[in-house]
Amino acid sequence: MFTGLIQTTGTLQRISGHELLVQCDRWAERILTGLELGDSVSVDGVCLTVVQIRSNGFVADASPETLERSTLGRSMVGNRPVNLEPSLRVGSKLGGHFVTGHVDGLGYLESAVADATSWQMRFRVADSKVSRYIVSKGSIAINGISLTVADCNASGSEFMVAVIPLTYAETNLSLLQPGDAVNLEGDVLGKYVEKFLRLGDRPHSDSVAQLEDLLVPGGMAVSSDFLAEHGYL
Known part of the structure; x- marks a missing residue:
């Protein structure tokens, strides 16, 4: 991590x-x-x-x-x-976001334009398996750099990030030319949310039902009496 x-x-x-x-x-x-x-x-x-x-x-x-x-x-x-x-060590500061190092795919630089406070870098993504996790104001790792998506189209196939001068100068972003490829990794939290939403309207599997039965035997409601009986009150 x-x-x-x-x-x-x-x-x-x-x-x-x-x-x-x-x-x-x-x-x-x-x-x-x-x-x-x-x-x-x-x-x-x-x-x-x-x-x-x-x-x-x-x-x-x-x-x-x-x-x-x-x-x-x-x-x-x-x-x-x-x-x-x-890798992140226990107790270290988490200044960016959780990055796994498992790259989803490639993106390609479209342009890099400097303004008064940052470099506005625009990228395109050809693979929908990658672009689906790109959302406005969401996190993304570009060549391992934690960045925030400043803007993107509806599909995520085109997006822009604002890179501060220090990050631009101290990483390989400053060496990119239009058309150059970069490694992209979407926010891992978005991937789990997507899966939960996709499976949310399906019947519970046997394993989920068994887990629920272990947590609340026999489907009993969690009440003050239930908690007291099991030593929580």
């Missing part, structure tokens, strides 16, 4: 068929301090597992599907910087 608050950037290099060397450009201690084998690190929004730790970076496993379905494979061409964030 991550927050979408990028700590530094790095570069990728394939060292075997499935292993990637991730080297930190700067502030390596933000990623490497306390890092252990088996830990997770968000690399441009993709959750990767650390299999080796080096002085200025780490080695991670990446399946062919991960490289194909995300931008990581493209980032190795020309050493394009990637955004890095260590």
Whole structure:
């Protein structure tokens, strides 16, 4: 689990068929301090597992599907910087939103225009499985960065985010050109809400009925007498 608050950037290099060397450009201690084998690190929004730790970076496993379905494979061409964030630790500040590192799909930059206070970046999404989770004022992770959707069309296939200058300068967003691909992850809470709404009008399954019977045996109503009988009053 991550927050979408990028700590530094790095570069990728394939060292075997499935292993990637991730080297930190700067502030390596933000990623490497306390890092252990088996830990997770968000690399441009993709959750990767650390299999080796080096002085200025780490080695991670990446399946062919991960490289194909995300931008990581493209980032190795020309050493394009990637955004890095260590996993969320218990007690850490949650300044962004809950980001899983499980990328839903790709988006593509349409334009980036600076105004007095921010960069207005517009993206398009071709896959409806991704755009369905994009809603106005909702959260989205773009290359692992926690951002708020400032505006979008009804389907979510076109949306805009306002990026403050610090985020723009300290991440790889500043290097994007129109047409470049980015990794997108919708808010995980929206996915669960969608499922609950989709299944809400269906009869309870046997497992749900069994759970309800365990919570309230025999379908009894929860009353003060019921609570007192079971030791709650």
